[in-house]
Amino acid sequence: MQWHRTLYIYLACLASAAAVQFFWGSALGWIALSVGAGVMMTLRRHQAHRVALWAKAPSESSPPTDVGPWEPVVKALHKHTREQETILNESIENTTAVMAAAQALPVGVIALDQDLSINWFNRAARDQLNLNENTDLGQSILHLIRHPEFLRYSKQPTWPESVVIKQPNGSSERLLMLQLVTYLRHQRLLITRDLTQIDRLETTRRDFVANVSHELRTPLTVLAGFLETIIEAPDDAIPEPLRKQYLQLMQTQATRMQTLVADLLTLSDLENSPQADQALVDVPHLLNTAIEQGIALSDGRHEIKFDIDPDLKLLGAASELASAFSNLITNAIRYTPDGGKIKIRWCRTPDGKARYSVKDTGIGISTEHLPRLSERFYRVDRSRSRDVGGTGLGLAITKHIAMRHDATLDIESRLGKGSTFSLSFDARRIAPAVN
Numbered sequence: 001m002q003w004h005r006t007l008y009i010y011l012a013c014l015a016s017a018a019a020v021q022f023f024w025g026s027a028l029g030w031i032a033l034s035v036g037a038g039v040m041m042t043l044r045r046h047q048a049h050r051v052a053l054w055a056k057a058p059s060e061s062s063p064p065t066d067v068g069p070w071e072p073v074v075k076a077l078h079k080h081t082r083e084q085e086t087i088l089n090e091s092i093e094n095t096t097a098v099m100a101a102a103q104a105l106p107v108g109v110i111a112l113d114q115d116l117s118i119n120w121f122n123r124a125a126r127d128q129l130n131l132n133e134n135t136d137l138g139q140s141i142l143h144l145i146r147h148p149e150f151l152r153y154s155k156q157p158t159w160p161e162s163v164v165i166k167q168p169n170g171s172s173e174r175l176l177m178l179q180l181v182t183y184l185r186h187q188r189l190l191i192t193r194d195l196t197q198i199d200r201l202e203t204t205r206r207d208f209v210a211n212v213s214h215e216l217r218t219p220l221t222v223l224a225g226f227l228e229t230i231i232e233a234p235d236d237a238i239p240e241p242l243r244k245q246y247l248q249l250m251q252t253q254a255t256r257m258q259t260l261v262a263d264l265l266t267l268s269d270l271e272n273s274p275q276a277d278q279a280l281v282d283v284p285h286l287l288n289t290a291i292e293q294g295i296a297l298s299d300g301r302h303e304i305k306f307d308i309d310p311d312l313k314l315l316g317a318a319s320e321l322a323s324a325f326s327n328l329i330t331n332a333i334r335y336t337p338d339g340g341k342i343k344i345r346w347c348r349t350p351d352g353k354a355r356y357s358v359k360d361t362g363i364g365i366s367t368e369h370l371p372r373l374s375e376r377f378y379r380v381d382r383s384r385s386r387d388v389g390g391t392g393l394g395l396a397i398t399k400h401i402a403m404r405h406d407a408t409l410d411i412e413s414r415l416g417k418g419s420t421f422s423l424s425f426d427a428r429r430i431a432p433a434v435n
Contacts, residue, residue, distance in 0.1 A: 108192030112180075116141050116154065116188060128176060128194050129167065141190060150178060158182075164195065175199045211377035215260055215392070219253035226250050263393040266323070267376070270400040277317040280431050284310045286322045287346055287356075294329040294342075302336055306344040312354055313431040316405045324401040327394040328358040328421045336362035336418075354430050357422035365413040373411055374399040398423075405429055 102109055108125030110118060117140050121131055129144060136144060142154060147165040162179035175196045181189040226246045230238065238246070287308050295304055314321065332342045340361040349355050365373065372378045377392035395409070402409045406426040413419035 110141065110190040112141060112188040112190060114186035125192055128174060128192050154180065208376060216257060219257050222253045223250050263397060267393055267397055267400065270397065270404060278315045281314045281316050281318045281321055283312060283314050283346060284308050286318065287325055290322065290326045290329055291344060293326060294333055297330065298333050301338040302333060303341045308346045309348065312346060312348060314354065314425060314429050315431050316429060320401045320404065324398045324423065325356060327398045331394060332358045332360040332362065336360045352427040354425040355422055357420055359420040361418040364415040364417050364419055366415045370411050370413060374409060
């Protein structure tokens with residue numbers, strides 16, 4: 001042990017000084033003792049200096065050896081440093097994991113001090129409130145969210161409930177739910193949740209229920225009116241031709257309701273199964289059938305031409321594709337005046353895709369209506385749609401079929417100049433050629 005070595009050196013110095021004093025006198029003995037003591041002090045100072053240098057950064061280098069009485073202290077300090085370093089690394093890992101989890105949260109989290117200045121925020125909060133790490137850290141949250149309702153909310157002594165506000169987001173608005181939470185002593189958390197999509201879905205649901213009710217109300221009213229007339233009228237009060245006319249009108253309205261219910265069920269089935277089958281579909285055969293039905297519906301009132309690639313087939317669901325193809329042909333016939341032209345085409349595109357298009361010279365559609373045409377029950381002209389027998393679900397069904405077949409529904413139209421509706425299928429949906 002080091003203290004043994006120190007004792008031996010100290011005893012050696014005394015023995016040397018005693019020998020010098022015995023042989024050469026007391027003066028030289030004291031000189032020898034002083035020199036020995038000086039050497040010992042210099043050695044200790046050198047050892048202490050090495051220990052001091054290492055102690056400035058004990059985790060960056062190995063502890064010094066041969067440091068005399070400092071060695072036990074160095075060993076204990078080195079062990080303690082290693083233990084603290086392990087604890088620190090574990091703490092850093094835990095903190096990193098917690099911060100990563102906070103960043104991954106689907107809700108926004110903003111850490112605030114007692115003055116509501118921003119200390120930190122996660123990605124969701126940044127996206128929802130358009131925050132910037134370079135400019136917004138240290139800023140008061142009240143400078144960034146200026147909604148009067150939130151200002152009033154933030155001044156409450158406690159925040160048991162949340163507040164819902166509309167926050168500008170470019171050309172639109174976000175619907176945000178905000179709630180302040182106290183943690184530690186004087187720290188605050190602002191929890192943000194984007195309700196925009198939920199609000200849109202709720203609005204869509206309300207509109208859907210209202211539209212279905214509206215669409216069913218008219219035929220039900222007609223049916224109820226005719227039934228009431230027939231039931232309450234005295235015997236033989238309604239001539240047979242008129243009675244027959246009433247029954248025919250009732251049948252028309254009943255058929256309209258059946259068609260509406262069938263379309264709703266079809267749309268529901270499509271929405272509940274996002275991916276279509278991968279069966280081989282003979283598209284040219286489907287199109288020939290759809291064109292024959294279109295010609296029958298037109299009854300000679302339109303000039304219908306078609307250009308079909310006989311070898312171009314798809315992988316998908318035949319019944320769904322047949323519905324989509326027929327919907328576009330039927331719409332073109334319904335909204336093209338007598339004498340108009342309709343061109344149906346099925347071909348490969350230069351970029352390797354497959355494209356089905358129906359071009360007409362019909363009434364056309366204003367530009368502002370184009371983005372909403374595939375919405376359920378959306379009609380440019382409600383009265384005209386009813387006159388031609390539409391349910392308002394055909395394009396919505398077509399769009400869902402397209403999505404299920406890795407295709408896009410494209411619409412080009414000019415008011416009074418006609419329209420072109422097309423389905424572009426991804427190359428991976430094209431069936432391999434059979435030799």
